Amino acid sequence: xxxxxxxxxxxxxxxxxxxxxxxxxxxxFYGDKKAVADVSVDISKEHVTAFIGPSGCxxxxxxxxxxxxxxxxxxxxxxxxxxxDGEDIYASRMDVVQLRARVxxxxxxxNPFPKSIYxxxxxxxxxxxxxxGKGDLDAIVERSLKRAGLxxxxxxxxxxxxxxxxxGQQQRLCIARAIAVDPEVILMDEPASALDPIATAKIxxxxxxxxxxxxxxxxxxxxxxxxxxxxxxxxFHLGELVEYGETSEIFTNPKVPRTKDYITGRYG
Amino acid sequence: xxxxARTARPPTDWNAAPMQxxxxxxxAAERRFRLLGLAALLLSAGFLVFLxxxxxxxxxxGFSWMFLTGSDATEPARVGIWGAxxxxxxxxxxxxxxAFPIGVxxxxxxxxxxxxxxxxxxxxxxxxxxxxxxxxxFGLLGLAVFLNFMHLxxxxxxxxxxxxxxxxxxxxxxxxxxxxxxxxxxxRDAALxxxxxxxxxxxxxxxxxxxxxxxxxxxVGMARALGETAPLLMIGMRAFIASPPxxxxxxxxxxxxxxxxxxxxxxxxxxxxxxxxxxxxLVFLxxMNGIxxxxxxxxxxxx
Numbered sequence: 001x002x003x004x005x006x007x008x009x010x011x012x013x014x015x016x017x018x019x020x021x022x023x024x025x026x027x028x029f030y031g032d033k034k035a036v037a038d039v040s041v042d043i044s045k046e047h048v049t050a051f052i053g054p055s056g057c058x059x060x061x062x063x064x065x066x067x068x069x070x071x072x073x074x075x076x077x078x079x080x081x082x083x084x085d086g087e088d089i090y091a092s093r094m095d096v097v098q099l100r101a102r103v104x105x106x107x108x109x110x111n112p113f114p115k116s117i118y119x120x121x122x123x124x125x126x127x128x129x130x131x132x133g134k135g136d137l138d139a140i141v142e143r144s145l146k147r148a149g150l151x152x153x154x155x156x157x158x159x160x161x162x163x164x165x166x167x168g169q170q171q172r173l174c175i176a177r178a179i180a181v182d183p184e185v186i187l188m189d190e191p192a193s194a195l196d197p198i199a200t201a202k203i204x205x206x207x208x209x210x211x212x213x214x215x216x217x218x219x220x221x222x223x224x225x226x227x228x229x230x231x232x233x234x235x236f237h238l239g240e241l242v243e244y245g246e247t248s249e250i251f252t253n254p255k256v257p258r259t260k261d262y263i264t265g266r267y268g
Numbered sequence: 269x270x271x272x273a274r275t276a277r278p279p280t281d282w283n284a285a286p287m288q289x290x291x292x293x294x295x296a297a298e299r300r301f302r303l304l305g306l307a308a309l310l311l312s313a314g315f316l317v318f319l320x321x322x323x324x325x326x327x328x329x330g331f332s333w334m335f336l337t338g339s340d341a342t343e344p345a346r347v348g349i350w351g352a353x354x355x356x357x358x359x360x361x362x363x364x365x366x367a368f369p370i371g372v373x374x375x376x377x378x379x380x381x382x383x384x385x386x387x388x389x390x391x392x393x394x395x396x397x398x399x400x401x402x403x404x405x406f407g408l409l410g411l412a413v414f415l416n417f418m419h420l421x422x423x424x425x426x427x428x429x430x431x432x433x434x435x436x437x438x439x440x441x442x443x444x445x446x447x448x449x450x451x452x453x454x455x456r457d458a459a460l461x462x463x464x465x466x467x468x469x470x471x472x473x474x475x476x477x478x479x480x481x482x483x484x485x486x487x488v489g490m491a492r493a494l495g496e497t498a499p500l501l502m503i504g505m506r507a508f509i510a511s512p513p514x515x516x517x518x519x520x521x522x523x524x525x526x527x528x529x530x531x532x533x534x535x536x537x538x539x540x541x542x543x544x545x546x547x548x549x550l551v552f553l554x555x556m557n558g559i560x561x562x563x564x565x566x567x568x569x570x571x
Binding site: 127 | 383384452454455456457458459460461462463464465468472473477
């Protein structure tokens, strides 16, 4: 509640702040099949942006465009322009490794490395050389776990395997791992869909806490979740962006009939 | 709804004669299968026990300090196994040093890097076929290429090891690919997601997780190579060698070839020595499998 009031205060829509990420006319193909068609979206740093829509509407595929995770799928092809701070991320001089450090990702199924909790969080900073020494790395691990709201639960067993944690804890560990490399944007692909309601609530609380520090994009098929955590919502259907705007607008006063039908549960 | 109720059949009578017959038949089938399985097990285990018992009764008297430290001789009383054992060790070392890194790198490249196209399909088929090629063919290849063309030393563990490496490598590639394939894609995503490069993904995450499977495949391949006789005969490792090899380029023989040679001897004294050599070979194999199981358990991780 507090967090909500705090970050809602500044006029975020002021045209003075350029969007953190910008997509213009983006289409994604799997082979001949068009999964995402001509989508344009701005991602602002101040907001949590939610992508909603029925299964198979292309929202996850579109999310993976922002850190070029689609590169790993050989049949996938991306058209259009995607910028991070005005820089084309699909340009040949863009270093994908660096891009993925700047645009972190949390996946649908918690996927901690089968290593210790400490190693899970320390891995990113270590490969990017972000820590000056052991003490520095310890500090990064502690800070990341604290931000992910996991520190108090695991501080006495950092050497235990990350896979021994519960599902919700694993997902927060994955968020801590993403935070540890100090990204500018965090992409979350249905981060709570495999979790129980209590663990889900914790993740949503966490997203509230992280807002403002990182630009956050969350894909969810849970509309209540989108309404709770986001300030901007994009509604996708059949690979198209149907409507994009203020979350409160989308949920109370959708402009497009298709959005209204989905939100009121007519299909989905 | 009422239609269904009216035409419904009477409740099943589980005590009726046909039903009871069916149940009896099921139990009979159950018993038959158990007996058949047990018989199959006893047959294979029986042969193993028979082999071990024969070898032990014939061979245990053949063990002596001289047998364990000496090399081949013309007198059965003066022969030793150390020369062949050392030959096997050196040959296996060469095989492992070549087949393991090349096999693992091939497996990783094919699984993680190579594009899927006609060429990689062809390579895949060739590797699968290579694993099934009879070993004598590899021996002929070794003779033609390594001895006649490259003029490497005859009868040496170096050439034996290279030849066996050719045989072992496809086995390691196949096992390695399966092990790499079994690593969940979510782990790769996780590593890529924090900005790991492809080579970091492979060496920090995929390879450690695939290692138990790769090691199991490697040991299977190595154990086969250890017992291989035919290709080594082709490259001259059947020569009579009266002193243990000093290095990988010295003339040597290996355990299975030594067993083959002694079993061919007319003198009665060699029966005992042949059995003793078989015991040594079996112990060597058991030790290798033991190491494999130890390494696998050590590296195995759950996720």
